[in-house]
Every structure is written in structure tokens, then in C-alpha cells.
């Protein structure tokens with residue numbers, strides 16, 4: 001495989017020789033509009049939900065069998081992805097794979113079999129580790145596929161490699177996609193690889209026009225087993241499943257952002273900051289953060305194991321978990337580095353589905369501010385016995401709020417202090433509130449605060 005960094009396009013155009021920018025015929029536009037009317041996005045999403053989320057989308061896209069057949073199309077609900085030009089304004093293409101850069105492979109993998117693409121070929125791009133932000137972008141209606149992020153001891157220390165495997169019926173169609181090294185126009189320190197596909201005309205009308213891309217990004221590993229420090233990484237993808245290997249042990253990112261659409265994200269990461277979002281597909285994994293972390297989806301569950309570390313005085317990790325119409329299941333480990341009295345802000349929010357959050361560990365001098373909220377489904381929160389502060393568990397009339405605690409709980413710092421649990425304020429069947437703390441303290445001065453709310457279902461808070 002050739003190294004793409006060494007190749008320059010002699011014409012100076014951002015597109016390689018032999019490429020022309022196709023524009024859309026008016027036909028395409030009319031087609032999009034005609035298909036839009038009878039089957040609404042709302043109906044689609046309902047059906048999507050029942051059918052089990054994004055895997056279904058992936059397989060239906062691949063097989064071309066749609067409910068709302070003939071009437072619904074992806075671009076009717078996602079007009080932005082049916083643009084004439086899928087390449088975002090801030091993206092500059094620097095080198096694009098030409099047909100010579102693709103190495104045709106035998107068709108053997110599972111993925112290949114499931115999607116029934118007869119051909120696949122691979123190319124790769126090296127990006128030095130120098131840029132401040134490493135980037136991966138997929139845009140366009142045919143940019144369906146997957147992204148794997150892994151490390152390898154064999155990877156040269158000064159660069160990362162993007163391996164892109166295209167699955168297709170016709171080489172000409174593959175070569176219409178722009179698979180390119182990209183930089184950000186207003187920031188040359190943001191560099192990576194982009195896959196842009198929507199200028200194919202109507203992609204599913206003809207099966208041969210379909211494409212799928214599997215990308216694997218390989219990071220190096222340090223020789224001494226310590227974690228490698230990487231600045232920022234941004235993946236901004238269309239229907240692309242995102243998955244990482246156990247990166248938490250190998251890499252510390254300064255800031256990582258994984259954005260998906262209609263496809264699940266699975267991860268094991270360690271970063272100062274993180275943003276992971278998708279929709280109609282689950283978010284699942286392990287994250288060790290020392291700063292802000294946001295995990296956001298819709299209509300699909302969040303299942304995460306989170307370590308939030310407060311590294312110095314004044315460091316306040318903030319974690320947000322948010323979905324709707326699907327359960328949240330979270331397990332938290334709060335850690336204060338030596339000398340740091342950590343303050344932790346955690347929010348978990350869904351609707352119409354159960355919420356279950358457990359704090360497995362928390363240091364004695366930490367301050368936890370936690371808001372948990374769902375509606376029409378049970379909420380269940382278990383704090384660590386070190387928690388001190390005010391609490392509130394609330395649901396609607398006729399449903400029960402419970403606060404559970406062990407009266408003989410031992411002092412977590414071994415000083416034989418007694419735990420006080422005081423119910424104060426309005427307390428009845430549906431509302432329980434008060435304070436919990438160790439030893440003698442002025443309860444008004446406690447900064448910790450936990451609220452757990454739902455409606456039309458029971459709520460349970462374990463102190």
C-alpha cells in the first residue's frame with residue numbers, strides 16, 4: 001500500500017486526477033420531495049424503536065428493504081445529508097484516494113457477508129501525531145459503516161494510520177466517493193481523514209450504487225506501558241458504528257468527541273474531557289474522566305461505567321447522561337487525587353424508562369451534586385455511604401418514595417463517627433427529604449445535594 005502523504009496531485013486541484021465534481025440533476029431533488037409526503041419521520045422513528053434501533057437501520061440500508069417502503073427515504077428525515085455537496089464548509093480536502101490507491105481484497109469477513117457486498121478494497125492514510133486535533137469525518141447518504149479505534153505496539157510512535165475498507169458493487173461507484181486526507185479550513189492544526197459520499201444520485205434505487213466503509217484508526221503504544229498522551233480527537237460521523245478497544249489503559253486524550261447518527265457507540269476511554277453522542281442507538285462503555293463528560297442519545301439506552309477523578313483542589317468533574325424513551329444504567333466511581341477535595345456534578349436524565357444509578361466508590365471529603373430524573377418509570381439510586389448533604393426523592397401522588405439506609409453503617413474513614421439521617425421538610429408517601437452526614441456538623445453548611453425524581457412510578461434512594 002502506498003503512503004498517501006508522499007503523493008501530491010500534480011493538477012493542484014483538491015480532487016485527484018480523473019475526478020470531476022458531479023452536480024445533482026433536478027430529478028434527484030424531485031425524487032426526494034415526492035417521497036417525503038405520506039410517511040412521516042415520526043412514524044419512522046416509532047417503527048425504528050420497535051424494530052430495535054440502529055442495527056435495524058444498518059441492515060435495512062444494506063438490504064434495501066424498508067418499512068414505509070417506496071414512501072419513506074432517509075433523506076426525507078435528514079435533508080442535510082442529501083445536499084448537493086456532502087463536504088462541510090470547514091473541510092479542505094488535501095489528498096484523496098484514487099483508484100490506484102485501493103487494494104482489492106478477497107471477500108471473506110462476516111461484515112461482508114451480512115451486507116452482501118461482492119467486493120471490498122482497502123486503502124490507508126498516515127497522519128503525523130503533530131496536529132492539535134486528529135479528525136475523522138463521514139458525511140453523505142452512502143457513508144454507512146463502522147469506525148474502530150485501536151492501538152498497536154507495531155504502530156510507529158510518531159503517527160496514526162487510518163485504514164479504510166470500502167465495500168461495493170462497482171469500482172466506479174467506489175471511486176465516486178471522496179476518501180481523503182482533510183484539514184480544517186480555519187485551523188490547519190486539525191487534520192485527519194474524511195469519507196464523503198452523497199453525490200451518487202439516489203443510492204438505494206440501484207443496489208449497485210450502494211457503498212459501505214469500515215475504518216480502523218491505529219494509534220501507537222508507549223514502550224514502557226504508560227499511557228500515551230494524545231491531544232484532541234474528533235469523530236463526526238453519519239450512520240457509522242463507533243467502537244474502541246480498551247483504550248483507557250493505553251491512551252489519555254485531552255479531549256475526545258465521538259459523534260454518531262443512528263448507530264451505536266461502544267467505548268473504553270480515558271480523557272480529560274469527552275463528548276459522546278448519537279441518536280436512536282445505544283451508548284455503552286467505560287470512561288475515566290477528570291473534566292467534563294457528556295453522553296447523549298435519544299430513544300436508546302445508556303449503559304456506562306464511569307470513573308470521575310478530581311485531580312486538584314478546585315477541579316470539578318461534570319458528567320451528564322441523557323436520553324429519552326430508554327433506560328439509563330450508570331455505575332460511578334468518584335476519586336479524589338491526594339490533596340484534592342473533589343466536587344462532582346452528575347446529571348442523569350431520561351423519560352418513559354427506568355433510571356438506575358449506583359455510586360460504587362466516593363471519597364470521604366468529596367462533594368457530590370447529583371440530579372436524577374425520569375418520568376413514568378421507576379428511578380433507583382444508590383449512593384456511597386460517604387455521601388453527606390441534602391437529599392430528595394420524589395414521585396407523583398399514589399406512588400411511593402423510599403429512602404433506605406443502614407442504621408449501623410460503619411464510619412467510612414474509621415473514626416467511629418455516627419451517621420445522622422434527618423428527615424426534614426415535607427415528608428409523605430410520595431416525597432422524602434432531609435439530610436445525611438457523619439458526626440456532628442451543621443447540616444446547612446453541607447454542600448452535597450442529591451435529588452431523584454420520577455412520576456407515576458416508585459422512586460428509591462439508598463443512602
Ligand SMILES: *[C@@H]1O[C@H](CO)[C@@H](O)[C@H](O)[C@H]1NC(C)=O
Pocket residue numbers: 234255256257273275
Ligand atoms: C472538546 O471538544 C468539543 C468538541 O469538539 C468542544 O465542543 C469542546 O469545547 C472541547 N473542550 C475543550 C475544553 O477544549
Ligand SMILES: *[C@@H]1O[C@H](CO)[C@@H](O)[C@H](O)[C@H]1NC(C)=O
Pocket residue numbers: 252270288289290307309
Ligand atoms: C483514571 O485516570 C486518572 C487520571 O488520568 C488516573 O490517575 C487513574 O489511575 C485512572 N483510574 C483508573 C481506574 O484507570
Ligand SMILES: *[C@@H]1O[C@H](CO)[C@@H](O)[C@H](O)[C@H]1NC(C)=O
Pocket residue numbers: 312313338339340341
Ligand atoms: C488543597 O488544599 C488544601 C487546603 O487548602 C491544601 O492543604 C492542599 O495542599 C491542596 N492540595 C493541592 C494538591 O493543591
Ligand SMILES: *[C@@H]1O[C@H](CO)[C@@H](O)[C@H](O)[C@H]1NC(C)=O
Pocket residue numbers: 313341364365
Ligand atoms: C478537605 O476535606 C478535609 C476533610 O473533610 C477538610 O478538613 C478540609 O478543610 C477540606 N479542604 C478544603 C479546601 O475544602
